[in-house]
Amino acid sequence: MAGGAAQPGAELLAFAGFLDSSPQPLAYGYGRRSLRELRAREFSRLAGTVYLDHAGATLFPQSQLTNFTKDLMENVYGNPHSQNISSKLTHDTVEQVRYRILAHFHTSPEDYTVIFTAGSTAALKLVAEAFPWVSPGPESSGSWFCYLTDSHTSVVGMRKITAAMNVTSIPIRPEDMWSVEKQDAAAAGNQDCQPPHLFCYPAQSNFSGTRYPLSWIEEVKSGHTRPMSVPGKWFVLLDAAAYVGTSPLDLSVHQADFVPISFYKIFGFPTGLGALLVNNRSAPLLRKTYFGGGTAAAYLAGDDFYIPRESVAERFEDGTISFLDIIALKHGFDALEHLTGGMENVRQHTFTLARYTYAALSALRYPNGAPVVRIYSDSEFSSPEVQGPVISFNVLDDHGRIIGYSQVDKMASLYNIHVRTGCFCNTGACQRHLGISDEMVKKHLQAGHVCGDDVDLIDGQPTGSVRISFGYMSTLEDAQAFLRFIIATHLCPPHGQQLPLATPGEAGAPPTGSEAQDAVPAIVATRSPSPQEDAPPDARVWNNSLTTVHAVGLCPPLLEATGTQLTPSEKAAGVPDGDLGSRVITNLYIYPIKSCAAFEVTRWPLGNQGLLYDRSWMVVNHNGICLSQKQEPRLCLIQPFIDLQRRIMVIQARGMEPIEVPLEENSERAQICQSKVCADRVNTYDCGEKISSWLSKFFGRPCHLIKQSSDFQRSARRKHGKDQPACTTAALSLVNEAQYLLVNRSSVLELQQQLSTSSDENGKEELFPMKDLISRFRANIITNGTRAFEEENWDEVSIGSLRFQVLGPCHRCQMICIDQQTGQRNKDIFQKLSERQERQVNFGVYLMHTALDSSSPCYLSVGSQVLPMLKENTEHDDLSASEKHQDVIS
Template sequence: RPQSNREHVRSGSFPSPDAESIISKYLEPCGPGNPHSHSPSSRLTHDTVEQVRSRVLQHFNTTSKDYSVIFTSGCTAALKLVAETFRWRPQTEGEAGSHLCYLTDSHTSVVGMRGLTSTLGVAALPVSSQELKTRAKDGIQEEDVICQTPHLFCYPAQSNFSGRKYPLSHVEGIRARRLYPACDLQGRWFVLLDAASYVTCSSLNLQDCPADFIPISFYKIFGFPTGLGALLVRNDAAGILRKTYFGGGTAAAYLSGENYYVPAENISDRFEDGTVSFLDIIALNHGFESLYRITGNMHNIQQHTFGLARYTYTLLSSLCHGNGRPVAQIYAEGQFESPITQGAILNFNLLDSSGQIVGYSQVDRMASLFNIHLRTGCFCNTGACQAFLGITDQQMKRNLQAGHVCGDGVDLVDGQPTGSVRVSFGYMSTFEDCQKFLSFVAECFVMKPVTVNRARLQELKAARESSDRPDELPPVNGFIKERQTGVEKSSSKASQQEFGHVGPSHGKTLTNIYVYPVKSCAAFEVHDWPVGPLGLLYDRGWMVVNGNGVCLSQKRESRLCLIRPQVHLPSNKLFLQASGMDTISVPLEDDVSFHTSSQMCHSKVCGDRVETFDCGDEAAAWLSLFLGQPCRLIRQRPGLTREMKKRNQTGDDQLITAASSFLSLVNEAQYLMISRASVELIQNLMSNRFECEMFAIKRFRANLVIAGAEPFEEDNWSHLIIGNTRFTVAGPCGRCQMIGIDQDTGTRTKEPLVTLSAHRSGKVTFGVYLTHQAPEDFVSVLSVGSVVQMESHDH
């Protein structure tokens, strides 16, 4: 383990103590026991858990006199608990029922409460932030006191989308019925304050903000333990929660033969079903101790993280392309004026030099090259996403019907964004992190020379002055000056004239054929090769999985490229070779005795579940020794295939439609084809031209390489014939950081992805997918030197 907490802070991670260290510190000498028992060890565990409850309440400046802590599996479970146990009053003919009201800028887990309440006849009422500002003139009327219909209003203390902080005074405003919708609906109002995002970097004082229910998640505060949250319940409001199910520890008494049940008197005991995760709960002591030792208090965290966010916001919002157009569209209510109104979250989309939005998946792919971890999409907050991005309900439904779902990589539909990019800062973040992120944006997405809107420099000065560590803020002029040079974005035509070899539009030929028998391992180059029903015969028929059965790719284990599989058709064997290792083999064709003794297993490829069988202990031992971790070689089960999904021709990361071709263990298509002219163009544009042409071709891991076309001419093809085999173009291949791995050494570089992104204005596509459909009795062989005939979309 790292030697000190300071090392954890510098590395951007936080130590997760093992169970042994926690037990030895808090539970000596007898160790842990189930807190529901009365043995000495159990009583010690129980008392320690109760002490942690007090520690949690102390963190929020309250005590057990006013609040109770109900431990849950997370913030979502806490919200679900309120939805399930709140004493909802259904609407009847003579009386209005309860209302579940929530701010539209709410997390999915809050909005999801209506799924349960709707079945109970409870009306759901979404409220925008603008409506919430509407105030009643007189507040509660005398005749309203009689009505005791319970209503629940939910709102986030801080938006997890934009970082906007909503006034904590809304708690009293709703309960006193001074704010809409409480001012329009008679009854008793309760407030659920979603504090999960807020408390990560801000102090929540429940003496000043006495919300009835506060769900939180501890890993968002400390970084550990995962799967542990809590619902803080104001004791005066606990009576509105009613438990129907009872489990271990929640019952004071019950009868098995009669419908008789008495709940536990203690509020926490009443709602914690079964044995709580007491070791994780005890670990919270370590979290609180470390947090305060490293940072001092939550106020320091708030000031520090706000300074980082405001600095990044000021520079990013002022960055411009060489033509003066802005680089980013930022989604925020204000301009990061104060930590009282804005959290340490920056949400945005990047724009190219023509003002078009760069898809968030492209930004995410490039960020991974710089070891920058972003979050993209709608962040489980559809309401805020729609409001900021201008996505209508009809568009959301159309996108779903076309195939886009939350969490996928479809970032643009008809040129309009489906989500955005979010940067979040924590107490371990530094100004160097900000600088690294801004440098990444300038290097990869800004048309040179980098310029700045000088009017915003005064705002940066204000950010320096408000920061608790202004000496760490790097100078803006230096930041800009260092980034005046770099890869220039240019049109394909201009680049071809200056750098690239422009081949003739006729005389196209197939120059290389590559088979990849084992997924993510090295290529096996051939001169002639049969075409099978799933693509090139034996292409991606095997894959390597780790000890947990998860597919290994070069993104996780770059040394896979050093394994050289070779298919030897005459001997019916697949040979595995690597430097310093003896060569081993596995059978190619179905061997009944081998399959009978092999273990069947299930794996996933690109989200698709595939049935496979294990190739034996010899191959597993060989791979484990070479890769230095437990591994197994598995093969797709014969006769079972995956149905292919084909990308639209309009560009990468567009919506997908079903096709009738079938796949082996490839990611997306049967074949990948690239053009030598396109490779040469990108290689000539690269700032460091240390690689020969063949090395560059290997990085793109194509099955088929052609010559004679103009650079990127293949993007416009719809069909082509190679020899006597006809192929359909299934769309462009979206590239990731894997093309940055040198296929001869396994080392990682930022090229050629950076140059490819710059040249293609943020679209990281290279090469096209091909499909081939043929009758069962069709026999075809592809040969190097075959003529390539193509048909474009224009024809």
Template sequence: MVEKKASSLEELCTFEGFKKVWKHYGYDSDIQEMRDEEFSRIKGITYLDHAGTTLFSQSQIEGFSRDLAENVYGNPHSHNLSSRLTHDTVEHVRFRILQHFNVSPEEYTVIFTSGCTAAIKMVAESFPWRPATLEEPGSRFCYLTDNHTSIVGIRGVTSQLGVTTIAVKPDELSASTQSTESNSGPSFEETPHLFSYPAQSNFSGMKYPLRWIHQIQTQKLYPSHGTAGRWFVLLDAACFVGCSPLDLQAYPADFVPISFYKIFGFPTGLGALLVRNDSSSIMRKNYFGGGTAAAYLVGEHFFVSRTSISSRFEDGTIPFLDIIALNHGFHALERLTKGMKNIKLHTFGLARYTYMILSTLQHANGKPVARIYSDTEFCDPSTQGAIINFNVLDNNGDIIGYSQVDKLASLYNIQVRTGCFCNTGACQHHLGLSNEEMKRNLQAGHVCGDNIDIIEGRPTGSVRVSFGYMSTFEDTQAFLKFIIDSFVRAPARLDECRLARLRESAAAETTEPPIPQSGELGPEPNLEDQDPIHGADLKKPDFDSVTNGHFDAGIQSMKSIDVAGTLTNIFLYPIKSCAAFEVKHWPIGSKGLLYDRTWMVVNLNNVCLSQKQEPRLCLIQPQIDLERNTLAIGAKGMSTVSIPVESGGGEQQTQTLCQSKVCGDRVKTFDCGDEVADWISKFLGRHCRLIRQSSDFTRDVKKRHLQGQAWVSASLSLVNEAQYLMVNRTSILHLQEEIQKRNDASTLQFNTEHLIGRFRANLVVCGTQPFEEDGWTELKIGHTSFQVVGQCGRCQMIGIDQDTGTRSKEPLQTLSACRRGKVTFGAYLLHQPSETSSYPITISTGSWISAIAKREGSDPTAENQSG
């Protein structure tokens, strides 16, 4: 019997296959053991957004907590013993930061800021720009097009000063014909210019040459030939320093902004500007805050600043406890990894391995599975960081939107980053988007950070995965398995020709120049050792797509359907994200079904909890008794607790008023008391409160216009988007068939009612055709009229079994497969009261429904109502 030869894919998807790609893995210790001890909180999670922020270690937090418990740190502006301890510790941290970058206090100064962006803003506002005049061209601000938004934002300062701004493409940098020698020091007779580029692109992970720093400073390389003056370099190192050593002794940039959470994960909101002392004298400052003044007079324009550069620019009291926390970050990083060079090699290896498979992965028909946006072939860690940026392609070669990829990734507990990553220049370059297309996308409603991922068949952004020092081979396995399971038309295969070429480059692995030992972390001296509520940003219902411009053109093509079907089910969800309460007939009020999503569960920080964070919410069963005016709350194994559905004016005065947010809207609520809070806390195993939307608070849908007339005013309860969510039972049956086709019927069973429950609709209708509701613009249930205002974009929440609270990848995977484009299911409705209507109005199951649909319906989309 001949043994079957393993495929290239099977061979690569093993640790032995990984070791053939890259030999540097881990830190001379069991990395999985380190991860279990230091990062146990991410067990079961594949975290691949380290370029956004890396993760802090357990020992780092424990060391910091112990430090705070054992020492008294006072305000460093005072002179008592506790304040002196703070001052001395902070100064030690400054030294350690400089030591990390292989320089001394005689060469560089650390100015603490709130982050990298604040450091960049400090340079922009303190740089001695000279505006252009008739006599001289003035200063120039040049920046690489592959730069973070925060760098490009400097032109907001320069444009007001009349300073010339030049955006430079990477391939436009060329050696100057001049042989100007480097200036030895600052000269105020010379015009100052600033050039900024990233040490590493936060979009593609491309590492730009650090030798550019000296070449630009000496005018051997700069984008504006013949410009007299002195060039300074602002090196954006925020993305670079998370996984790579930066030797400022060898590459002395004038200004280096960083954020510490990119390196340690904690603390956030703390960064620094590293300023080369030879360049610090040019920095100008007008405002002065507490701690920056050596002396001043209140009645006379007299001020003397402190002498040190850090004291002059750190306004007010610095966040000294956060700064002290950095000490424990350095210590933990050194102990766990033995230095940044090891981190660079380890994380690059994971990225290289993932790139090798992802870039050669094919569908059964031979078409690629991914389009990768990269400037390198991941051959050398000195030119490529641990970032892979890509879009997924279906077997027809069409791009699958990043929003859909993100939602499916959540089913596998994989966390990635999507969009343009605050880097419009790189996004345009790699996606091939012109300025005109970017402007058209904006007109179509797309803004940075939203989920509009495809416009006219072209992507607006991409998917980014990035690795950190605690990432493991198992993370790459989980990610690649997700891609293959979710998007590859089986059987998966590899591009063998390309793979062979990549293997050859792996065999000829680049040998890196040695990193100066002084650039590594030194020994610890003298001191003891995430709308987060709803996941990604939510898109409001696309009212404009059915009301603005499209309606007039399409109104003539509308057809009236006398009877579209019947209303089969009515569900309300008194407590947001808790179980449904099914009724046969129910009154509707000004906000939707009476008492629908009137209450919500919040944590101790008054943040709303949904099933995304607490799946067991679906096991809490609320029931409303209209005759008794009570809301009863029960769950298996728990006694029932009841509260009144309405509170009288006097009683409400005793309730605790609070402010909460739902989908970005601030809502006025009041607390429902300790008894029900204790009940929910006991059931969920965490401290929670139950709050109710105040009856005197109105949360309105934004007014839109239809044929020149305003929408009727529509108020909302604690729903996400609209008053009602409707699904079509016929569409459910079609989806159910598709699920069974894609899965083994013996292992996965979805009955109709169970599947309906996952979509958490208010109204279930029975139409004649699957997905005919996509084209409906108006709906009438009996004599009650509703306006259709958008489709519901679905997320991973439909993967939660409403009977058990367990998660599954279905039905989202099948919905993604059978619905091209946005993963939408169900329609949003607003009630349209007539002139004679008065609340309450009752609707009942069994009622006939009729609809108006456009022959060529638009496809408005919105985010998930299912909370």
């Protein structure tokens, strides 16, 4: 970790004092342009949100979108390959945008050409395919492709194209470039007579924010510095995609041969549009193989005759360019200049925020003096020349052990803070900073970890990190809200006292009277959640021709904190009062509509996908995207009830008239549609306009209810670290992971006691009754148990004649923080679980039934005995030696 002075305590670094103590001038904001007014006017959608992923994609201002839309509404833009008036307007406008791009980078059409591409990745691929590589031969060692290991995946991927031509690829570490010795250019010999070589490096690392010297461009090209001692002429590709979003680039001084960029990194909109800026002295070397529409001056369809257009841009822009998106760039440049005054102001502002946050993070210490974070950086954030507004780090516990980035990401989401986690498509930098060897990368792959997943720790070692990055509209409040989040979740005082975050606009937020304000103390008052709205109990009995299914309502009284008080359903099922010696099912829940309220029953049939009708429906938005409580917490207020005899589902919500939906689709009238659940594409049908109107009225936006098609089979893909029997394929409904979720009441009780202790010590009244906690975990099967979290060591479970395989733990997200009776969020539960567990926040276990006799109906019932089997190699501190060797827990 790049150091900062240790400052014990949980108060933020005073911003005014930070500015005064800086050895060099720092600038926050844009002079007389009020940053607070800018945020309110141009980025009102950020209210209550702390967005810190500008290196991933910055955000577009309202005025850019408004002016672009107005432009399209007032003008007719035709295909630029035509010759009519509207097409001529498009052509001239696009050419003006090309000029505007070059002016932004301090150059002109005399020196550079703009080739529009689908993004920086497409620009890199273009160079790889068109560069005049020379294969090795008797008289030449051929071309070399050299790239800095701290490069984006898209740069490293160029080597696959060069490999097909037998061109040597050489990865170069940053430390090797920094330590390379300069040589006399004359000693390099006549470069023009030698094969061409290409050196690629990023102007700014997208992993750590390190800014590499732009002087390397001229040093490599002139022969004063060589990545490798090899005869030939060197060309330089400067990957500027991450750099130009927050910094000016002067191509009149730093004349790289090829410069790929992506415009959404600068403006936020449009996406899917980039450019390759080509030095006109290097452009004639590029070779074209494929030619598409608009690139040919002449060609024959029946003979191998093709003459390319003279313009370099037209020669390489295959097909019709994305001309409307290009026109949007004009409004992007206008807005950026108007709002900030130029890229130099952006560079100073974003660096000031990054340096302040770096200094504050570096100073955070646990009471024992251990650092709270480990920052991965090659600089001390000394100047914007060497460091961009990016901070990559991992959070540590007070023993110096890394807390997985996935857990940090989930906690940040609870505070509505948007960060990026993983390796950020930069494996080379990730390996170097985290100390991950090549062998470890392969081992991680064998363990099931792939780029972009949430597997953050393997054998205690991190697979990636957390990254925050600032943009031109970022504010001091954003930085301080993030710092308060780190303090609140990791610098809790003894005895469980919490340090809650206050985000801008909420009670306890920093003062808003001055933009360059001093930080307020991190300890702020805790706000009590809204009073719970107790839903009225609704007892119903549904009579089926096969069985009597008892439904006991949505919110029955569950076991209280003592663990001995029974619900009416438990008493009706014959559960002995106070008898917790044997494990039995105490509650059964189905969730007919995904993410909506539970429907509690005492006896319920099993289907091939789990409990019958469990997660058979889901609510989708106008684009067909599944809604969950993470995006729409009010889903928990939708209460479904199933009447098996009448073959209907009754849906109700406060303030709405109940509505009925048939349990099965009408195959003749069903409108088939597709949606996705956990990356699985599923066939569904729309339940009709009547229920759609009902849901749209409740949520205040267009929604539809869809049901999984009865003839569609969805199979479980994830193994939860465990091999499923080859003969068993689990069929799934619209659940995320598995057919059943089981929660142990003893585990809930322990969590409740921990939360109660924290509440008592803080002088707060009890906020988490047992029924509230159980409902948050949205399990199907609730059992009693003799030991908290013993279910994590179960291998199989027998319930009556049914056997269930335990697939593994349920990795929890921020949904457990939502009160299922009110839709209000409370962060304490997730934080308390994260304190208990070093890696994933787990609670409950997934089950799959290993055998289901379809010839006769099967049921689960409250009061049924639960017989778990231990894993063979389980270790549990609370188990005696004899208990560890028992196969069945009785």
